[in-house]
Amino acid sequence: MKIFSTHHRTIGIGYLLLAGTSVAIGTLLSLLMRVHRVWPDLNWPLWGVIKPEDYLAAVTMHGTLMVFFVLTTAPQSGFSNLVLPEQIGSRTMALPWLNAAGLWTTVASLLVLLSAFFVRGGGPISGWTSYPPLSALAEAGPGQATGMDLWLVSIGLFCIASTMNGANTLVTVIRCRCKGMTWGRMPLTVWAWLTAALLTVIVFSVLFAAALMLLCDWHAGTSFFVPAGGVINGVVDTQHGDGSPLLWLHLFWFFGHPEVYIAILPGMGMTSMLLANFCRRGIPAYRWMITTTLLIGLLGLSVWGHHMFVAGLNPWAGTVFQLTTIAIAIPSTAKVLNWLMTLWGSRPTYSTPMLWSLGFVSLFIAGGVTGPVLAQPALDAYLHNTFFVVAHFHLVMAMAGVFSIFAGLTYWFPLIAGRRLD
């Protein structure tokens, strides 16, 4: 197997290996955070006691690695490259060179991110959401100079790579379907990858713009996100004009919420497919499932404000974003009902991928039911930034998301390794 290959399956395996590396590092970081919470004064060999900035850098890197390099790459870029062309009767992805460029840009992005651990000041400390001015001013904390620069460059590269992959997926699905593979016959996995690719090209370009603007605030004398007259560490900031931190929140979450669906839609598609396969029956209400996939993607673009209920928006905005957010619960519920209907009286084969998929359904329900609680602005204003929210998105993204990755890995293992699991 060549390392530099433009064959879609090799590229898919490349993405899965990249996700595997990132998930290993990200999990070690979360273990470190937990150990630190239990024994805050522990003297770590080679490192010493964990300082507050070390902890925050671990939080930032954990979130960035998991959201971008695991949950975006494996389900979307990884599995789609592995099987999408075959599922629509095509020999290749439409743009093999762009595909390879996407993978290697992602690798570069990962290396840039990881290098932030080793620069003076360490990794950035402002979390994976990088709210300015904390993320825009070197004086705001250790890790907020070179570390933050590297984070921004890494995210910029990742946006470019994801857009390449998204564009490739779109072109492949639209142009490369074999004769007879009509829209109404496409597997739900392909519908999911298509919807996620559509979201990818829309929202990653917005994130790219935001990262570029923040980088300009650092190095080009602009003030998109930093207001005038800040006083940091007793020093008045005279470098910046009249920027608005809220602008970053809007741009970031316009990306951030659809990102959740980019991570979970492929898992939903795979679950529909696997449950039907191992229950040995067709997918009930197949067309409904296409509609719900598209609806989740579409509505996903209109809910970013539910991350900003305490950010000082006009209270009317709270009501509007509550409505759009609750609206997403409806197609999501339809999917869950559909899975339950597939399983009802099916006596399925309990193979390994089937077990992971059943776990996906269970965890998706558990994470999903906390959604309509958080969608209520008055309740969210109490729960915002608490462990309730952390649990909510970890159940959906980390747990359900990772279960679907395992389902895919075990199901397509022969394609990856050339042999069956025993």
Add this chain to the structure above:
Amino acid sequence: MTLTPILAMRWWLPQDAALHGAALDREMYLALWIMTGLLATAHLVMLVGLCIGRREAKRSIWRLEVAPLLLLTILFGWMTIRAERLWAATRYAGADPAVMQVEVVGAQFVWYFRYPGADARFGKTKPELVQPGEGNPLGIDPGDEDGRDDRVSSELVLPIGREVDLRIRSLDVIHGFSVPEMRVKQNAIPGQVFHIHFTPVHEGRYAVLCTQVCGLGHYRMQAAVRVVSIAEFARWSER
């Protein structure tokens, strides 16, 4: 292994010490119980469906998927309307213009509380004048009449039963002003001023937290709210 740490965990919401808290808590528990019920029901359906024998009969999408979906949509709609009313009641209207105002200012890693004094007007502030070491952490302009009687405190002292209007801002980065017992949370964002209002109804001392990562001292960015009787508040104000 013992279960004591789990049993000793605080499972319910902290004490409610604000007027609007009771309605919020009711809504919170209602939402949590409904969702727990849905979680249990869905798992039960899944388990039963997996245990019963195989059914090959043609199944009705309308009965098994559309009808439950409609029911759940009605449930979510009802919850949304309730939630909207609650949000509207606390947030749509600002505080009565006559109520006491206190300014809350976040700075890495302290909360400051400024009282406008007898004139009920806050003096102008200037970033260049910010000198925490010299007793002027907010940069109050000594040239401004209105600021002469302003009082900056490290503790938020509030009279019981009176509505208060907080004007929240930040000197440097985004902070999260939060008092769980008062059921309030609002980000402090540099360059902007946000208002929240509430009425404390229980005397006591409660923690003010910062709920938005604001730098390496974020974890220790805490202050206190002290809710006191009206007489004691008057005494404190004169001191």
